[in-house]
Every structure is written in C-alpha cells, then in structure tokens.
Amino acid sequence: MIPEGRLLVAGGHSSQTGARPENQDFVGIYTASELERMRRGMIAVVADGVGGGIGGDHRGGRIAAELAVREAIDGFYCQPDTIGVAAAVQRVMAPFNRWLCAMGRSDTMAHAATTFTACVLKGRKGHVLHVGDSRAWHFRDGRLTLLTEDHTRSHPDQRHILYRALGIEERLRLDHHEIALAEHDRILLTSDGVHGTLSARRIEKLLGARNSAEADAMAIVDAALAGGSQDNASAVVLDVVSLPGVGHxxxxxxxxxxxxxxxxxxxxxxxxxxxxxxxxxxxxxxxxxxxxxxxxxxxxxxxxxxxxxxxxxxxxxxxxxxxxxxxxxxxxxxxxxxxxxxxxxxxxxxxxYYEGQTLEQRLGSQVSLEEGLAIAVRLTRAVAALHKLDIIHRDIKPDNVILTQDGGLKLVDLGVARLPRIDEFAENEIPGTPSYLAPEMFTGNRGDQQTDMFALGVTLWRLFAGRYPYGEIEPFTRPRFRKPDMPSVHRTQLPAWLDAVLMRSVSIEPEERYGDAIELLRALEGGAAVARVKQNFVPLIERNPARFWQMVSLMLLAALIAALAMR
Missing domain, CATH: 3.30.200.20 (Phosphorylase Kinase; domain 1)
Structure with missing residues (x-):
C-alpha cells in the first residue's frame, strides 16, 4: 500500500548516441531521500551539449552538458529551503553559466554551450527551468502538453541555431513554468534528437502505453532513432505515484x-x-x-x-x-x-452543489423529536470530524447546515475556520453570529473546541426548543449571560434527558459543557440510558420556575383556606 501524504515519483531515462560519433547529451535524475523530497523536492535534468575544442574535437559540448547536470543536482540541495525553487536553480546555474562563457572563449572548450531543461517536483507542484531547445512535456488523461519554448532562430533554415543556452549569454535567463500536479501525471524531458523526429501525437501515443517510466523512456528514444533521427536522443520520464496532502x-x-x-x-x-x-x-x-x-x-x-x-x-x-x-x-x-x-x-x-434546504429554512416549521435527533446526531458527527483534525469551524449555525434531499446533512461555510499553523484574521474581521458566540468570545477568546460546542448547543436549542437559550443577541452588543429556562418550558414534550443534554451544551462556563463532540454524540445516541447517568438532580424551580411558583401559590392558598376553616 502506498503511504499517504508523501511525494513518490518513479523515474526512468534513456540516452543513445544514434548516428553521431559520440553522445553529447547528458541526463540525470535524483529522487532524493524522503526528508529531502519533503524540504526541497526531487530533480531531473536533460542537457544537450554543443560546440567543441581544438582540431574539431567536440568533447567540449559533452563536458558542458555533463557538468551542467551534475552542478544542478549537487548545488540545488545545498540551497536553503526558504527560497523558492526557481530562485534556488538560478542561484546554482548563474555562476556555472558565467564560468562556461569564460571557458567558451578558450581553445580547450571553444564555443562550448549546452541546453538545460530541469524539472523539480516539490509538494504538489512541478517547476520547469529551461533554456535552449530541449523540451519539457506534461502528460495527463491521455493528452500531451508542451511546457517549454525553443530558444532558436525562427527562420526555417536557422532553427538549429540557439540564441539562448548555458554558455551563450553572460547573464543567465531561465524560463520558469509552474504546474499543479495530480497523481498519475507523467513529466517528459527530451533532447531535440527525440522531438526533432517524433511528432507530439507520436510521443503522446508512446506515453499512453503506461509501461514503467524506464521502459517508456527507452521506447521513445528507440522510436526516434528508428524514425531517422541524426542526433543523439535522450528522454526522461517521471511518473507521479502519490502526492502529499494539500498544504498551506x-x-x-x-x-x-x-x-x-x-x-x-x-x-x-x-x-x-x-x-x-x-x-x-x-x-x-x-x-x-x-x-x-x-x-x-x-x-x-x-x-x-x-x-x-x-x-x-x-x-x-x-x-x-x-x-x-x-x-x-x-x-x-x-x-x-x-x-x-x-x-x-x-x-x-x-x-x-447540494440539492436541499438549509436547517434555518427547515426551522420555519416545527421539527419532530425523531427527525430532530437524526439531524442533531449528523451535525455533531460533522463537528467531531473537524475537531479530530484540530479545525475549529467558528460559525456553526442553522444557516450553515444543508439538509440534502436524500436525507443527508452537510456542514458548510468553512471560510472562517481556525486551522493549526495558519495565519489568523485581523481581530475586527473574525466573522461569527453573535447569538451563537460563547460567552468567553466576548472577552477575547478567538475560537476553540469549546466555543464550537457552545454554538452547536445553541443550534440544537433552536432545533428542539424553537428559540435561543439566551435570546437573540444584536451585533455590537455585549450580552449578559444568565442561566436560561429549561428547554421543556418552551416545548413540554421534550424528555428530561434531552433537557439535561441541551442545558449542559450551553453552559456559561466552558468546563461545564461537554468535553468534546464525541461525548455529546454519545449522549444524543444513548438517550436516557447515557444522559441520566451523568446528569445531576435539577430542582423544579430551575427546570420550570413558573410551575414551581404555581404549586407554591396553590399550597399557600390551601393553607389559607384550611386556616380560615379552623377559625
């Protein structure tokens, strides 16, 4: 089983001399250790050397290509991971380019230069750094896309002449192309001995064979040579096997x-x-x-x-x-x-798009106890799923709950959620609906699991009791929280255990609420069997003050009548 949350890439390459007397292409793949891939990514490079030396010896081009690839790979991993990929490659290759320009003026490596096409895969992105006429391609869902532009003259008779490459200009100008990666993507790097002979349609078909990266790289080079290529032919294939999770x-x-x-x-x-x-x-x-x-x-x-x-x-x-x-x-x-x-x-x-209605719309008419419990359980499960990942919703309310037509539920609107290690909003920009804000949020708390539990509790009050426990709170006001009436005062058919659950859910003090969403979920699913175990006796004066004083008045009236009768 492939481990989740990691960048895994399978790489393969092939480089053949072909009709030339020697191979001036050079390719390299460095898959890197897991830690290096996480911090800096992995790199692959294709370079095609040009130029020569004394007596028509063209080994200078080969030396330029090989040194360029080795310098790119060795130098890239020496750069700090605090700078971007493009800046890191530029920082490595700019001094090499100046050295190669100087060497190109010597007899040993007269006019030596090389194309340079590198691909760095880091996180969920691919970065192509390029100069010359080697190419980088992106293959996804059966379609091949060219990522680079050849730096050659436009006249048909001069398309073999480079105007930009390593060793040609003193100032290095690397093209940078960035792509979002997906699993099963293929990245292809080729020298002009391949794409100068094979059409994009033919390359697309060869990549579509979906053999191993090594086998398909060899197949592409073999096809180019069989098709009459008169140049060295090189190809690198990178298969994206798995990607890390989406990151900040x-x-x-x-x-x-x-x-x-x-x-x-x-x-x-x-x-x-x-x-x-x-x-x-x-x-x-x-x-x-x-x-x-x-x-x-x-x-x-x-x-x-x-x-x-x-x-x-x-x-x-x-x-x-x-x-x-x-x-x-x-x-x-x-x-x-x-x-x-x-x-x-x-x-x-x-x-x-979820077809259905919001919970706020559903509350336009009374919700049965059975339906209400089903909604409450699903909504609590949604909150538990967020809290498991240390995500605080911070705006739980009926408007942000969609009841789908198939009986499901979706908690939405996560734009104000609080995530670990993610920048916070400015203080005056943290949205939230005042009637659902926990008391501690009015004194500086910016949202935690307990404030979510309070907002969930207010939502459940509206679901079962049809009202806010502390009344509807106007924006820009600082409410005074007093212990609310029991929910059954407003809806008499609520069972005592649900009364206790709802009262605990909106406790003024955070430590008196449920410890987490799972504890509340157990209470909702277990009903009286669970809730009664943990609820303390609540006197009638607190559960139903009006009924308590009615009974006291009746008792006093009875006592008064008895006293008058005795006289």
Missing amino acids: DSVAGDIDKLPILPPPETGGSVDGFKLDRLLSDGRYTRLFRAVDSVSGQVVVVKFPKPALLSEGGAKLAFMREILVGSRISSPFVGGAIPVPQDRQSQLYGVQP
Missing part, C-alpha cells in the same frame, strides 16, 4: 496571485462557470448556482465582496475553505473543488 504554502501561493474583482451578476460566466441562479447575497460573499462548462457538473461558486472584506481577509477565508475541503473526508462536511491554476483568473471558490 501551495494554496496560499496560488491564491495570492489572484485579483479580487467585484462579484458578477446572475447570467454571467466566469472562467467557464455559467452562473444561472443567485443562492445567497451575504455581507461578505455572493454565492451562485453554476454549471461548469468543462465538466458539466452543477456547482456553487462563491465570490468575495472586496468593498466589505480586506484583500488579506478575503484570501485567508478562501484559502481556509480549500484547505479544509481537501483535508477532511466526512459525509457530513461540505467539500471544495480545486480549480486549475491556469484556468482561474480571479478570486473565487468552487464547491459541490
């Missing part, structure tokens, strides 16, 4: 590049998403039901409102939803749909 750095980097534009209107189209119906127009975001013209899938597209949310706050919110949606696997928590980086032109988020 990669998502934050992608989102940071996206502009925040005013939200569109119904009927518009953004990046192929046709917005056919407005679902919600809230304070900070606007949501549309949309059809993805690429996949045909019905989705929800959420746009920020830049006038009401800072750029930093908006990007943090959307980053959180992508991270949570990619990390969590629960039938009760809404997911996220990643959009390819080269497709997305502005900041928005895409989520699955």
Whole structure:
C-alpha cells in the first residue's frame, strides 16, 4: 500500500548516441531521500551539449552538458529551503553559466554551450527551468502538453541555431513554468534528437502505453532513432505515484496571485462557470448556482465582496475553505473543488452543489423529536470530524447546515475556520453570529473546541426548543449571560434527558459543557440510558420556575383556606 501524504515519483531515462560519433547529451535524475523530497523536492535534468575544442574535437559540448547536470543536482540541495525553487536553480546555474562563457572563449572548450531543461517536483507542484531547445512535456488523461519554448532562430533554415543556452549569454535567463500536479501525471524531458523526429501525437501515443517510466523512456528514444533521427536522443520520464496532502504554502501561493474583482451578476460566466441562479447575497460573499462548462457538473461558486472584506481577509477565508475541503473526508462536511491554476483568473471558490434546504429554512416549521435527533446526531458527527483534525469551524449555525434531499446533512461555510499553523484574521474581521458566540468570545477568546460546542448547543436549542437559550443577541452588543429556562418550558414534550443534554451544551462556563463532540454524540445516541447517568438532580424551580411558583401559590392558598376553616 502506498503511504499517504508523501511525494513518490518513479523515474526512468534513456540516452543513445544514434548516428553521431559520440553522445553529447547528458541526463540525470535524483529522487532524493524522503526528508529531502519533503524540504526541497526531487530533480531531473536533460542537457544537450554543443560546440567543441581544438582540431574539431567536440568533447567540449559533452563536458558542458555533463557538468551542467551534475552542478544542478549537487548545488540545488545545498540551497536553503526558504527560497523558492526557481530562485534556488538560478542561484546554482548563474555562476556555472558565467564560468562556461569564460571557458567558451578558450581553445580547450571553444564555443562550448549546452541546453538545460530541469524539472523539480516539490509538494504538489512541478517547476520547469529551461533554456535552449530541449523540451519539457506534461502528460495527463491521455493528452500531451508542451511546457517549454525553443530558444532558436525562427527562420526555417536557422532553427538549429540557439540564441539562448548555458554558455551563450553572460547573464543567465531561465524560463520558469509552474504546474499543479495530480497523481498519475507523467513529466517528459527530451533532447531535440527525440522531438526533432517524433511528432507530439507520436510521443503522446508512446506515453499512453503506461509501461514503467524506464521502459517508456527507452521506447521513445528507440522510436526516434528508428524514425531517422541524426542526433543523439535522450528522454526522461517521471511518473507521479502519490502526492502529499494539500498544504498551506501551495494554496496560499496560488491564491495570492489572484485579483479580487467585484462579484458578477446572475447570467454571467466566469472562467467557464455559467452562473444561472443567485443562492445567497451575504455581507461578505455572493454565492451562485453554476454549471461548469468543462465538466458539466452543477456547482456553487462563491465570490468575495472586496468593498466589505480586506484583500488579506478575503484570501485567508478562501484559502481556509480549500484547505479544509481537501483535508477532511466526512459525509457530513461540505467539500471544495480545486480549480486549475491556469484556468482561474480571479478570486473565487468552487464547491459541490447540494440539492436541499438549509436547517434555518427547515426551522420555519416545527421539527419532530425523531427527525430532530437524526439531524442533531449528523451535525455533531460533522463537528467531531473537524475537531479530530484540530479545525475549529467558528460559525456553526442553522444557516450553515444543508439538509440534502436524500436525507443527508452537510456542514458548510468553512471560510472562517481556525486551522493549526495558519495565519489568523485581523481581530475586527473574525466573522461569527453573535447569538451563537460563547460567552468567553466576548472577552477575547478567538475560537476553540469549546466555543464550537457552545454554538452547536445553541443550534440544537433552536432545533428542539424553537428559540435561543439566551435570546437573540444584536451585533455590537455585549450580552449578559444568565442561566436560561429549561428547554421543556418552551416545548413540554421534550424528555428530561434531552433537557439535561441541551442545558449542559450551553453552559456559561466552558468546563461545564461537554468535553468534546464525541461525548455529546454519545449522549444524543444513548438517550436516557447515557444522559441520566451523568446528569445531576435539577430542582423544579430551575427546570420550570413558573410551575414551581404555581404549586407554591396553590399550597399557600390551601393553607389559607384550611386556616380560615379552623377559625
């Protein structure tokens, strides 16, 4: 079984002399240790040497290519992992390029130069660094895409002449192309002895054979030589076997590049998403039901409102939803749909569309005890799934709970969730609905498991008792929390055990609430058998003050009548 959460790549290569007297190509793959892959990634390079030395000896090109590959691999892993991949490769190859330019002016390596195409796989991204006319290709779902541009003259008779390569210009200019990786992707690096003979369609077919990376690299080179290639032929194939989980750095980097534009209107189209119906127009975001013209899938597209949310706050919110949606696997928590980086032109988020209604809409009419318990159990399971990953939702409320048509439930709107080791919002930008905020949040707590438990408890109060335990709280007010009436005061058919569960769920003091969502789940599923064991006796004056004073009044009236009769 392949371990999860790790970058695993299978690499293979082939380099043949062909019709030339010697092989001036050089290739290298360094898969790296697990720690090196995690910190810096893995690297593969193809270089095609050109030029020569005294007496027509062309070994200078071979030396340039081999040294370029070795320098790239050795030097890359000596760079600090705090700088980006492109900067690390540039830092290594720029001094080498200056040295090669100097050597090219000597008799020993006169005019020696080399193409250079490197691919670094790090995290969930591939980075191609390139100069010359070697090529890098991306193969996914049966389709081959060229990632690089040849630095050769455009005239048909001069396409073999390089105007950029290592050793040609004193100042090194490396092209950098970045791609989002997916499992089962293939990356191909080729020298011009391969792609100068084989068409892209032919290469695509050879990669589609899906043999081992080594076997397919050899098959590509053999096909080029059999097709009449008069040059050295080299190929490197990298198969992406598994990828690490979506991480903060990669998502934050992608989102940071996206502009925040005013939200569109119904009927518009953004990046192929046709917005056919407005679902919600809230304070900070606007949501549309949309059809993805690429996949045909019905989705929800959420746009920020830049006038009401800072750029930093908006990007943090959307980053959180992508991270949570990619990390969590629960039938009760809404997911996220990643959009390819080269497709997305502005900041928005895409989520699955769940046909149904919100819990807030369902509360327009009374919910039976049986249905209410089923909803409560599913919602508590959703919260437990988040807390298991140290994710704090921070905005649990009926508006953020979707009851699907098939009887399921989805807890959504994770844009304000608190995630471990992720930047926090500015203090004035932490959203939340006042009526669901725990008392400690009014004194500086920024959200933890116990504040989520309180918000869940308020939601369950509304589900079973039809009201807020502490009343509806207006924004920008500081409420005074006093012990509420028992829920059964407002809905008399509630059993005593559920009374106890709901009262404990919204306790003013955090330590008096349920320790976690699993403990609350046991109480809801176990009913009286579990809840009664842990509940203390609650006097009638606390459970139902009105009934208590009615009974006291009746007793006093009876005593008064008895006293009058005795006189």
